[in-house]
Amino acid sequence: AQSVTQPDIHITVSEGASLELRCNYSYxxxxxxxxxxxxxxxxxxxxxxxxxxxxxxxxxxxxxAEFKRSQSSFNLRKPSVHWSDxxxxxxAVAPNNAGNMLTFGGGTRxxxxx
Amino acid sequence: DAGxxxxxxxxxxxxxxxxxxxxxxxxxxxxxxxxxQALGQGPQFIFQYYEEExxxxxxxxxRFSGHQFPNYSSELNVNALLLGDSALYLCASSLGTxxxxxxxxxxxxxxxVT
Numbered sequence: 535a536q537s538v539t540q541p542d543i544h545i546t547v548s549e550g551a552s553l554e555l556r557c558n559y560s561y562x563x564x565x566x567x568x569x570x571x572x573x574x575x576x577x578x579x580x581x582x583x584x585x586x587x588x589x590x591x592x593x594x595x596x597x598x599a600e601f602k603r604s605q606s607s608f609n610l611r612k613p614s615v616h617w618s619d620x621x622x623x624x625x626a627v628a629p630n631n632a633g634n635m636l637t638f639g640g641g642t643r644x645x646x647x648x
Numbered sequence: 649d650a651g652x653x654x655x656x657x658x659x660x661x662x663x664x665x666x667x668x669x670x671x672x673x674x675x676x677x678x679x680x681x682x683x684x685q686a687l688g689q690g691p692q693f694i695f696q697y698y699e700e701e702x703x704x705x706x707x708x709x710x711r712f713s714g715h716q717f718p719n720y721s722s723e724l725n726v727n728a729l730l731l732g733d734s735a736l737y738l739c740a741s742s743l744g745t746x747x748x749x750x751x752x753x754x755x756x757x758x759x760x761v762t
Contacts, residue, residue, distance in 0.1 A: 538690075566748075570753075576755055577740075577755045577756055578738070578753040579753070580750050580751070583750065624690050628747045633703070633704060633745040633746060634696075634742055634745060634746060634748075634749050634751060635681070635693050635706070636683075636751065637693070638690030638692070639690050640688075640689055640690050
């Protein structure tokens with residue numbers, strides 16, 4: 535069975551600092567990979583996705599993620615964090631041959647210091 | 649353009665009772681998926697409906713059932729509620745069931761079982 539691990543439960547960064555959120559997956563083949571963001575009391579919003587091709591993908595709100603097959607990782611990055619980025623971030627995978635049923639990681643809560 | 653709408657936003661039930669949650673998909677979408685998000689965890693896939701049939705199901709007991717109507721809206725029913733059913737229930741819609749069809753999430757229904 536596939537699984538997703540987000541090793542960092544909480545991360546605190548200063549506003550303007552760079553950010554990297556880690557995501558590792560376990561799956562027999564390369565799955566489809568996603569990052570979602572959830573603000574308090576809200577649903578999930580898709581930040582970016584990777585299906586194939588260029589391993590560096592750009593998303594909304596200035597986020598990017600890099601797929602590394604050798605490390606089974608799909609880490610999310612942002613060069614300069616804004617206070618409005620404080621939220622919970624979820625990495626998710628979908629089997630590449632079985633539809634858009636997602637398996638989510640446990641999430642990383644990002645706090646931003648002024 | 650209305651996004652995914654869920655009702656009610658909050659609900660309190662007693663153990664053993666039954667509950668029905670409702671979801672209207674984003675305009676133009678024909679597929680509805682349901683996820684359960686326990687406090688402090690990532691969402692877990694319950695099931696997906698397409699063409700009024702359950703297409704995929706996660707690891708949830710038969711107490712969890714659903715329905716999709718001809719207008720693509722959907723209901724999630726949970727019978728014989730347990731304390732452990734307390735969670736945020738998220739509805740997501742998409743155009744089709746393929747992995748290339750991104751999910752759009754509603755803000756969820758917060759269910760508390762006492």
